[in-house]
Amino acid sequence: MRLFLTLLFRNRLAALGAVLLLALVLLCLVVPLLPLADPNVTDTPNKFLRPFSEGHLLGTDHLGRDLLSRLLWGTRLSLAVGVAAAAAAAFFGTLIGICAGYFGGWIDNGLMRLIDMIMAFPYILLALAIVAALGPGMLNALIAVAAVNVPFFARNIRGISVGLTAREFIDAARLSGQGHARIIVTELLPNVLPVIIVAISTTIGWMVLETAGLSFLGLGSQPPQADLGSMLGEARAALIAAPHTLIVPGAMIFVIVMSINLLGDGLRDALDPRLRSGALARPSPVTRIARPAPPPAETPARGVLDLDGLTTRFEVGAQVYKAVSDVSLTLGKGECLGLIGESGSGKSVTALSVTGLVASPPGVIAGGAARLDGVDLLSLPYRDLRGLRGRRIAYIFQDPLSTLHPLYRIGDQMVEAIRVHRKMPLAEARARCLDLLRTVQIPNAESRLSAYPHELSGGMRQRVGIAMALVNDPEVIIADEPTTALDVTVQAQVLALLDRLRRERGLSILFITHDFGVVGQLCDRVAVMYAGQIVEEGPTASILAAPAHPYTRRLIACVPELGGGRRQLAAIPGLPPAVNRLPAGCAFAPRCDRARPDCQRDPIALRVSGPRAARCLYPEEALS
Numbered sequence: 001m002r003l004f005l006t007l008l009f010r011n012r013l014a015a016l017g018a019v020l021l022l023a024l025v026l027l028c029l030v031v032p033l034l035p036l037a038d039p040n041v042t043d044t045p046n047k048f049l050r051p052f053s054e055g056h057l058l059g060t061d062h063l064g065r066d067l068l069s070r071l072l073w074g075t076r077l078s079l080a081v082g083v084a085a086a087a088a089a090a091f092f093g094t095l096i097g098i099c100a101g102y103f104g105g106w107i108d109n110g111l112m113r114l115i116d117m118i119m120a121f122p123y124i125l126l127a128l129a130i131v132a133a134l135g136p137g138m139l140n141a142l143i144a145v146a147a148v149n150v151p152f153f154a155r156n157i158r159g160i161s162v163g164l165t166a167r168e169f170i171d172a173a174r175l176s177g178q179g180h181a182r183i184i185v186t187e188l189l190p191n192v193l194p195v196i197i198v199a200i201s202t203t204i205g206w207m208v209l210e211t212a213g214l215s216f217l218g219l220g221s222q223p224p225q226a227d228l229g230s231m232l233g234e235a236r237a238a239l240i241a242a243p244h245t246l247i248v249p250g251a252m253i254f255v256i257v258m259s260i261n262l263l264g265d266g267l268r269d270a271l272d273p274r275l276r277s278g279a280l281a282r283p284s285p286v287t288r289i290a291r292p293a294p295p296p297a298e299t300p301a302r303g304v305l306d307l308d309g310l311t312t313r314f315e316v317g318a319q320v321y322k323a324v325s326d327v328s329l330t331l332g333k334g335e336c337l338g339l340i341g342e343s344g345s346g347k348s349v350t351a352l353s354v355t356g357l358v359a360s361p362p363g364v365i366a367g368g369a370a371r372l373d374g375v376d377l378l379s380l381p382y383r384d385l386r387g388l389r390g391r392r393i394a395y396i397f398q399d400p401l402s403t404l405h406p407l408y409r410i411g412d413q414m415v416e417a418i419r420v421h422r423k424m425p426l427a428e429a430r431a432r433c434l435d436l437l438r439t440v441q442i443p444n445a446e447s448r449l450s451a452y453p454h455e456l457s458g459g460m461r462q463r464v465g466i467a468m469a470l471v472n473d474p475e476v477i478i479a480d481e482p483t484t485a486l487d488v489t490v491q492a493q494v495l496a497l498l499d500r501l502r503r504e505r506g507l508s509i510l511f512i513t514h515d516f517g518v519v520g521q522l523c524d525r526v527a528v529m530y531a532g533q534i535v536e537e538g539p540t541a542s543i544l545a546a547p548a549h550p551y552t553r554r555l556i557a558c559v560p561e562l563g564g565g566r567r568q569l570a571a572i573p574g575l576p577p578a579v580n581r582l583p584a585g586c587a588f589a590p591r592c593d594r595a596r597p598d599c600q601r602d603p604i605a606l607r608v609s610g611p612r613a614a615r616c617l618y619p620e621e622a623l624s
């Protein structure tokens with residue numbers, strides 16, 4: 001709750017809306033206690049008195065009634081009707097939406113066609129028709145306004161409920177033997193509640209306006225009862241002679257609707273976890289770069305891809321998550337470099353930082369460089385960087401189902417990947433795609449070109465992912481756990497395929513994984529990452545034979561040995577540290593059986609010795 005309020009009040013406009021609305025609500029609550037004139041007592045000799053007249057702070061209306069008193073009593077009524085109409089519309093709309101979405105079939109069909117029929121009428125005409133049928137009066141105006149807003153809630157909630165009902169947690173609830181009512185109340189409702197709250201907060205303003213509209217037309221509150229709409233209606237005739245009688249209720253409607261809308265926007269932002277973290281705010285096509293001292297734009301290349309002290313952070317409110325800290329790596333031509341570490345160690349953020357693909361906000365590249373043939377990619381203008389993405393550096397992701405567009409055929413997506421970067425006749429592009437599908441050993445490649453992603457198996461989709469990465473003959477492929485979602489036989493086939501392609505095409509591969517078994521099969525060298533830092537680096541065979549960092553040793557010990565059967569599999573005790581609260585010294589020290597007090601004192605430098613390097617004061621094997 002505290003976090004919610006902090007987030008809400010960080011948005012100054014929402015805070016202003018909340019303060020105004022609170023003040024109005026408090027004022028409305030204490031109206032009966034205030035020493036106000038009777039709002040309905042007429043005094044025609046004193047009609048149309050100007051504001052600040054004696055005894056009438058805001059003046060009087062056409063019947064000499066005190067405007068301040070009528071305004072406060074009218075605001076009280078208008079707000080109460082707006083809130084009640086919103087609550088009624090939300091209740092019935094949610095009920096219809098949840099039932100339609102959850103039960104589906106004829107219930108969904110019947111309820112939605114009913115909603116369609118309501119929506120087929122212009123809403124103001126429908127409201128007028130309802131009030132005409134029920135008779136003028138504030139309660140009937142409330143019913144009319146609530147009824148015309150039910151479809152808005154029903155449609156929104158139904159859409160969300162359809163998606164949620166297909167999710168596994170609902171299946172799990174069904175499997176546990178829960179009844180429909182219980183599943184709806186305990187599983188579905190909590191998930192749609194934030195949407196309902198946001199929808200209510202953004203529609204109350206509308207409902208206050210609609211109720212005022214009906215009263216303005218004489219269909220809402222009846223004389224002498226005041227509400228803001230009827231005050232406007234009565235003042236219409238004196239628009240020129242006594243404009244204040246119109247301005248006073250008009251200004252109040254403006255303040256109410258503005259404050260509700262500002263607060264509604266703030267509520268939406270504070271309730272949506274993605275907006276909360278800034279992930280959806282101003283999405284930028286390239287990660288924000290805030291390097292204190294930009295490195296030279298070009299330096300002599302050590303390999304095809306060089307990372308020099310790359311540092312990436314996530315800035316979420318006052319918190320700074322140091323996801324990648326001072327990472328330096330070199331990927332040689334035709335080399336496969338493994339980047340290994342536990343979940344959350346910063347592998348993916350490192351990979352995405354190379355071409356500025358970390359979502360910003362909240363991501364910020366705070367230091368270092370990512371060089372392709374010596375040229376710093378992060379210093380390039382956006383146009384040039386975009387031209388490189390997918391052409392000179394391509395990515396293969398873990399789950400091709402989420403990276404392939406579900407509504408386009410495989411062939412069309414591959415052709416698009418080519419034609420984004422160069423002009424090529426369609427027939428030639430399709431022929432190239434066909435050729436690539438054969439290269440990645442997809443059976444019936446021709447027919448697969450016109451298949452949709454969901455028609456392929458996981459292994460096939462990953463091959464398509466690899467083929468897509470190859471369409472522009474890139475120099476570097478960054479493969480982010482491409483085999484994690486596959487079973488071992490398909491995994492072995494995909495690894496063999498990547499290895500073959502690398503050798504045949506001279507590709508350089510940065511292979512991200514958390515599995516030393518995979519590294520052993522594919523990678524020439526390996527870099528081990530922990531809490532955003534490289535803790536060990538060197539040739540794969542040498543590290544597998546004699547790991548220097550205790551973390552590397554424990555990671556290797558996690559890999560089962562087929563046929564060996566004697567070694568005990570040891571999980572690493574404890575958890576990696578949160579990257580927004582990293583310790584001063586070695587981040588692995590609290591989990592390390594070799595740690596001594598000085599490990600936790602100061603940052604530990606990466607000690608380099610020949611082809612190997614380790615960040616440890618008391619390594620398992622001394623690097624000569």
Ligand SMILES: Nc1ncnc2c1ncn2[C@@H]1O[C@H](COP(=O)(O)OP(=O)(O)OP(=O)(O)O)[C@@H](O)[C@H]1O
Binds near residue numbers: 279321
């Ligand atoms: N939007 C974000 N806001 C705050 N922290 C984030 C955000 N995205 C990532 N992080 C943090 O950055 C760190 C590195 O994440 P990253 O995805 O690179 O890990 P990883 O090693 O690739 O893990 P996995 O193997 O599970 O993909 C993690 O501690 C994560 O919590």
